[in-house]
Amino acid sequence: MKKYFAELFGTFWLVFGGCGSAxxxxxxxxxxxGFVGVALAFGLTVLTMAYAVGHISGGxxxxxxSFGLWAGGKFAAKELLPYILSQLIGAILAASALYLIxxxxxxxxxxxxxxxxxxxxxxxxxxxxxxxxxxxxxLTMFFLLIILGSTNERAPKGFAPIAIGLGLTLIHLISIxxxxxxxxxxxxxxxxxxxxxxxxxxxxxxxAAPIAGAIVAGLIHKALFDKA
Numbered sequence: 001m002k003k004y005f006a007e008l009f010g011t012f013w014l015v016f017g018g019c020g021s022a023x024x025x026x027x028x029x030x031x032x033x034g035f036v037g038v039a040l041a042f043g044l045t046v047l048t049m050a051y052a053v054g055h056i057s058g059g060x061x062x063x064x065x066s067f068g069l070w071a072g073g074k075f076a077a078k079e080l081l082p083y084i085l086s087q088l089i090g091a092i093l094a095a096s097a098l099y100l101i102x103x104x105x106x107x108x109x110x111x112x113x114x115x116x117x118x119x120x121x122x123x124x125x126x127x128x129x130x131x132x133x134x135x136x137x138x139l140t141m142f143f144l145l146i147i148l149g150s151t152n153e154r155a156p157k158g159f160a161p162i163a164i165g166l167g168l169t170l171i172h173l174i175s176i177x178x179x180x181x182x183x184x185x186x187x188x189x190x191x192x193x194x195x196x197x198x199x200x201x202x203x204x205x206x207x208a209a210p211i212a213g214a215i216v217a218g219l220i221h222k223a224l225f226d227k228a
Contacts, residue, residue, distance in 0.1 A: 003056055007057045007087050007090065008087070008090035010052075010059060010061040011061045012090040013049050013061075014049065014094075016045075016094040018041050019190075019191055020041075021038050022038045022115040022180075023102055035176045038172060038176065039176065042172050043169030043170075044165060046059075046061065047164070047165025051161050057083075059161070060087065062185075062186060062187070062210075063185045063210075064213070065147060066079075066080055066084060068140075068147070068148070068218040069218065071214070071216075071217075072221045091189065095114075095191055098194075111194060113195055114194050116192050116199040117191070117199070117202070117206045118132075118179065118180065119132035119202060119205060121198075123179060124178070124180055127179070129205065132205055132209070137210075139171045139213070141216050142171075142217070143164075143217075144218060147160075148218065148225070149225065150163040152226070171183055182206035182210060185211065189206075189207070
């Protein structure tokens with residue numbers, strides 16, 4: 001059970017730290033951290049938890065990562081469901097904690113978008129469903145290529161969390177204006193459950209596109225790079 005708890009805690013930290021920075025600090029009057037700060041926060045959550053518990057579970061913290069590693073021959077199919085359940089539970093617990101905090105603010109009325117992902121009218125800069133799908137697919141594909149490459153047995157040892165954390169930071173720098181950046185179905189679902197409405201209706205895209213991109217990356221790495 002240790003590896004499932006590691007995935008739960010790792011995903012909790014990713015959602016709490018990443019989405020929490022967007023909810024509480026991104027738009028703070030005049031001194032807000034902005035897009036760059038939120039992007040860095042997401043990267044730091046993965047980097048820190050990869051070092052903290054990655055040696056226990058592999059440090060997926062993301063259903064798309066689990067699918068990508070499975071497609072790349074690095075993860076057993078029988079572990080997919082328990083890993084994904086652990087990740088979803090961790091993400092939902094983090095979203096619950098964020099809700100408890102934000103609802104305690106003086107004058108609280110609504111959580112608003114709650115750092116949820118969206119396209120069309122729910123996109124931060126009003127990008128279409130097609131744009132959102134392409135962005136999420138490609139960014140997750142390259143995220144998995146970074147993960148698979150940096151954790152390969154021939155890669156320099158001990159540096160994978162840094163490459164992965166910086167990769168996730170770069171992904172957010174690119175795509176926050178497009179979709180508010182998912183590349184992680186657990187992160188998307190946890191926020192959409194609380195934001196509700198169209199955010200929940202649109203959540204299919206933030207499951208389908210990242211998982212599809214991750215699987216393609218796994219197949220590419222297995223065919224072209226794994227034994228190169």
